[in-house]
Amino acid sequence: MPPVSRKLSSVSQSILRASLKTRLLRSILVVTVFVSVLIFLQVTRAQVLKGDYQFQGARTSSTGTSALTDTGVGTNTFQTETVDGVSRTVLRFVNNNGLRLSSATSVIPNNSWTIVMLFKVDSVNSWVRLVDFKNRTSDEGLYILNGQLENCQTCTPIAANTYVQVVYTRNSSGTFAAYVNGVLQGSGPDVNNDLVISGSNILNFFQDDTVEPNEASAGSVARIRLYDAPMTAAEVAALDRLPLLTVTNTNDSGAGSLRQAITTANTQQGLQTITFNIPGSGVRTITPTSALPTISDPVVIDGTTQPGFAGTPIIELNGTSAGTGTLGLNITAANSRVQGLVINRFNGAGITISTGGFNTIRGNYIGTDASGNSAQGNNSGVVISTSTNNTIGGPTAADRNVMSGNINNGFLCNGSNANNNVVQGNYIGTNAAGTAAVPNNFSGVNIIGKDLIGQHGIANSAGVIDKNTAENVVNDPVAGRRSYASDCVVVGSSSNSYTFRPVTCHDGIIQVGTNEVSLNDVARCG
Template identity: 25%
Template structure:
């Protein structure tokens, strides 16, 4: 072979191949020299330019536009692989970043180049990182097409967020310079690539930024997936993490799934949503959340109110929960997800996982009218303490329906102080339609001290269309302000399909359903069996609720129908078989309801002393032991178990029926008592005082009279109803006036005033009748009126006069004469 130099232009060499050359020492020397020239060609000419930059981690990226090294206070990453490609997309060389995260590709001639960072080679500065296990997502790169690097802030996730970045390329690899899809030497798409137009000057700051907390696709696994986020967050420690715009002390998943819009940071050219939903369908169980994590899909760009990210388990094999929080995941928040069709629970909060929040999710529902999308077991199962399900914010409440077993199952002994607020359990998101969960809406079977609902409307849970509404088998839980068996407006029949609104079973001690606060009561209606069934337990107070239209009783002790009063309490029986109140009278006069009655089998049973008696307008239950449709007020029994009193009521008319419950000092509430028909009575008696000159000329209040002027005071009460017995009137005379002895007259006018207030003509008639009546003695004796110690008295409750009774539809009038001192 013959080698012949054709051109010795500095920096270039060419060779021609011929035949029959002899290998002499001088020829070998020339070959060495030519080899050096060829190496110089690969490295580039003397004085050629360089491309440099930094690969960094942005651990505190909080979503939106990607951030530069300076803006992020980025952490440079050593040993990241950086690859150089020529203008045709062919691999040229590779290098690694140094200890400062910097790379330098030098000795390059003018032209177009492509610089790629291999994503899997980018490490995390956070403790726990394992190469090849924890994968980052690109959040920032530059573009130097103009020769000057310009930040590219809308490429979060890289070239195509839906695919993973392939591994290292080498000699023979090349990619399409538009799509960066490899055409030889490697398969896949290069995710982190920048184009550089290089002239005679160096190009610097061709930087690349990465984060380990970003979800950019709907894949079941791999870079940028939900699964990879969980793998990363479980291992990488959160010490010092301060993600922009996010609460400290917990790691936040950064949702950046492209939706076809130009939201800051998103790849507008890609839309990974189907319709309005991003569907994530893992084929195997996701890792349990083992480190505090805020998995808040309400931060996904495009979210407004309803969830837009769906986690669906229909393709997953084996017994799989949608999301599971391990004991070490205490403080985790799961928010804004649709969770459907998993073979176990939608969300499982394991024992020891305290302080977990689940809010704003649809669990078992994809929207109004959805069916066959529930999870096979519970919507949410809780074994960890202090879980918070829902909330009072406008988008805090969960929709939990269509699940095969319970909507919410509090099952672990450590599940104490769970708070459940503002959820729809059993109905669709519209709060009106829906088929409910397979068993109980909320089952409290372990733990204690849970709170279901609250006095604010936003805290109200709507628990309807389930097999049963709420089942309680633990102590000291509070159920207040909820709708159980209605739609979210409280008007439509959406009762539990087959059982009670609320049932208390073995272990239920010291629970409170409702309360004495103005907004504590629950609305419990339309359920297939009882409103409240106290099948076991004691000290379970049922107070201030609106209970109506249930198929059986409003409240049932022992689950055996109406329990007759027997005058005793029975230890070991549900709520001690507390006797219900018996109303002996219920008289309505305008808005005043006068009541009397007792608790027990007969008046005078001290066993029921100091019981709270709540009075309700009855819903006319067919048993005659009505349910309490609306609370009218309460009274307290005396030492012998009897009660009487006056309540100011509204919305009640004569002919309505009232019923009531009795609750002892230990919180044992009775069933509803027998209905009592409300009878009409007169209006409340009020004293009116007028002044006249002798002869009947009225005097106006505030007039000035000369000293010695004689005039008359008239006091009266007008009774517009039935007779009122044992009435007392009293008037303390002003010292400016002197009573004239022997002037006191008492009259029962023949007709009462027609309205609530007597007219001047009616008062003139009363005056005339009284003035003509004989006077009474001033002393305290056998008649009904007296003047003593500067006071006019009528009736016997203050002094020893005779009793004063005011007949039906009459006016009682007192008239006496004074003069000005």
């Protein structure tokens, strides 16, 4: 893309004029650009995401760097739009309004960077300012010109009112490249260092300069990312647009971590999905050093997406280092789902659900090792507190949770408002095959504060509630009042019952069929 300046230097103008005269010189220009690209590729290094502005009701970065501020007359406003088929919050700016990053070189170097912008503008006629590096004191910078990037060589059309991802890169040698939706538009020298952040140390987006003002358009921005080094063409092509919440490493925090994925999901409106693609084979273990963020917005955490998954979980959350009382996953949102995880050794519960309802926990090992054969207990397995209409397990083998080996309860339902929660199809107090005891040390199923476990309350479709070190407790409305009546019966395989009662009533009633909780019947909490 020679040259990159909007007002071309005399040398650059001569190159362009000469290149238009003959095929020979056009070929020379192509070779020059090709060599520039080769030089550019040779000097690139692994880049770090330093700023990720997603505009979910705030102008802050998910990486913790400086926030953007509004520029222009009035305030930019957040609104909901459809971006790439997804309804999400964006920041709307009026004509010649924009955004500013002060102290920009505290985020990225002044002369070596990658800028990624997902946005739309209302008009693409004439000049439309995108990025300014000179604090609006120069007419140079990066623009759209008549529906394409200025000075493009391969020109992808940019339509009005359509979201487009534009990527700009520059290396410390001055080689610059531009991309539209992952397609290289051209590369060349930054002749006059027009794309070096000036001494004022301010980076502006969308608002035009004061030299030839108002070469701008109203529009909306969904995301801006800043990296501290240039990307290659392959890396640009591989960039996501909206956040793809993929866990790519076992780190405790930072880009690609589960912690960051949950944090990002909490900022996105609507249901998000966290997937896994951690390099390596076999079980991949994530060991948090503190509590993971509370899940406060609907999310699916899907361990079955990890390459190599073949029906048993291979993503492990190990709570050994997470701290006293720390929960594995704490869900306050509604309509979330957790599946395909091994969750063990947390000093609090493996999974806690409170307030929000209609969540599903399926296909997890909670309190065992990754083989499902040995106890590596949490304080309790799954705890539901004052939350309604949750499902723990389900009717199929793929739905089955193993809730075994925990220090206290395999499953605890606690609270007068914990209604209509179903525990179905699980192995509680056994190994993953359901063939050997891996007891919870207090109760397999402990339901407190409810007077009735109704029909289809503890349903184990091909599931087992096995013996546990102490009894399984159901309902304790009056302290110290406990009944071991005939409605509390042993649950095991049809050919193998145990002397330990896996369901013990505390002045409660079990009504499943003929007042027994048998092999594949159910308990309902609420």
